[in-house]
Structures are given as C-alpha cells and as structure tokens.
Amino acid sequence: MERIVVDRHLDAGFKYEIAERPGGENIRKCFACGTCTAGCPAFHADHEYNPRRIIRMILLGMREEVLASPAIWLCHQCYACSANCPQDVDFSHIMMAIRDIAVREGRHPKDRLSRVEEITLLANEFRRDCIKLLTGEDGITDDAIRERVEKTIRLARNGENDDG
Ligand code: SF4
Numbered sequence: 221m222e223r224i225v226v227d228r229h230l231d232a233g234f235k236y237e238i239a240e241r242p243g244g245e246n247i248r249k250c251f252a253c254g255t256c257t258a259g260c261p262a263f264h265a266d267h268e269y270n271p272r273r274i275i276r277m278i279l280l281g282m283r284e285e286v287l288a289s290p291a292i293w294l295c296h297q298c299y300a301c302s303a304n305c306p307q308d309v310d311f312s313h314i315m316m317a318i319r320d321i322a323v324r325e326g327r328h329p330k331d332r333l334s335r336v337e338e339i340t341l342l343a344n345e346f347r348r349d350c351i352k353l354l355t356g357e358d359g360i361t362d363d364a365i366r367e368r369v370e371k372t373i374r375l376a377r378n379g380e381n382d383d384g
C-alpha cells in the first residue's frame with residue numbers, strides 16, 4: 221500500500237524557496253534516479269549523506285530536518301552530482317543554498333563554512349602527500365604528514381561545541 225506522509229511540520233514552500241536560489245531552478249525535475257548518489261564521494265565515505273534522499277526531503281517539505289542536519293556539511297562541493305544529473309538538477313549549488321539558509325537562520329555557527337573549507341583543503345593536501353609517498357617522490361616526511369593531520373583534528377575540535 222502506498223504510504224502517505226501527513227505531517228503538520230512539513231513546509232510545502234521549501235522546494236520553491238530552493239528553486240528561487242541560483243542553481244535550484246530544476247529541483248522539481250528530479251525523478252529520483254540516484255545517479256547523483258552513485259557518483260557522490262561523500263556518500264561513499266558515509267551513507268548517512270545521500271543526495272537523492274536530501275532532494276526527496278526538500279520536495280516533501282522537510283525543511284527543519286534538512287536545515288538542522290549535520291550531514292549537510294559532508295558535501296565536498298565537487299560538482300559530480302550536477303555534472304551527471306540527467307535532469308540538470310544542480311545539487312551542488314542546492315547544497316550551497318541549504319548551508320547558506322541554515323547559517324543565516326542560526327542553525328549552525330557562522331564560521332562553519334570556513335572551517336569546513338579549511339578541513340577540505342588540509343584533507344586534500346594529506347591525500348597529495350600520501351600519494352607522493354606512494355610514488356616515491358622526495359621531500360615528503362612522516363612528521364610533516366602527522367603535523368597536517370593534527371592540525372586538521374585541532375581545527376575540527378575547536379568547532380565541536382559551538383553548535384546552537
Ligand atoms: S541525478 Fe538528478 S534526477 Fe537523478 S536523483 Fe539525482 S538530482 Fe534527481
């Protein structure tokens with residue numbers, strides 16, 4: 221039997237709010253094929269983060285759940301979803317809009333975006349150094365890599381208690 225969602229907290233206007241944002245124009249064209257999720261590196265690292273599911277939540281009007289979710293910070297902003305979507309849904313920009321709204325409405329700290337960007341940069345540098353170790357390039361030391369990892373952890377921990 222088809223399940224009907226009835227919830228007085230649903231916000232039917234949320235999809236229109238997102239559609240008005242740059243990149244959000246095509247969100248209602250999503251037909252839930254899952255191509256975005258299949259190619260998403262954040263999904264492959266953590267299945268709690270699922271672009272197709274987030275889009276369904278937006279279309280259903282689950283505004284509070286989406287904006288308050290810690291998972292919205294797992295997106296790498298890599299644009300793979302936007303590039304591969306057969307319906308031209310630009311989910312990468314939709315995720316930017318969600319983060320922007322969430323911060324403006326005080327659901328997440330103002331510096332969250334800059335911290336996430338710094339962590340992403342450090343993580344990419346960590347990966348680069350490990351690949352250079354793997355390929356035998358000179359000039360990469362274990363200590364330099366450990367220092368980068370510790371810096372990343374400090375950056376993440378300094379922001380761990382500032383939600384709300
Ligand atoms: S790839 Fe596009 S159409 Fe398919 S689920 Fe993702 S957003 Fe929807």
Ligand code: SF4
Nearest residue numbers: 260295296298299301
């Ligand atoms: S931009 Fe975000 S949601 Fe899209 S594929 Fe990359 S990590 Fe996944």
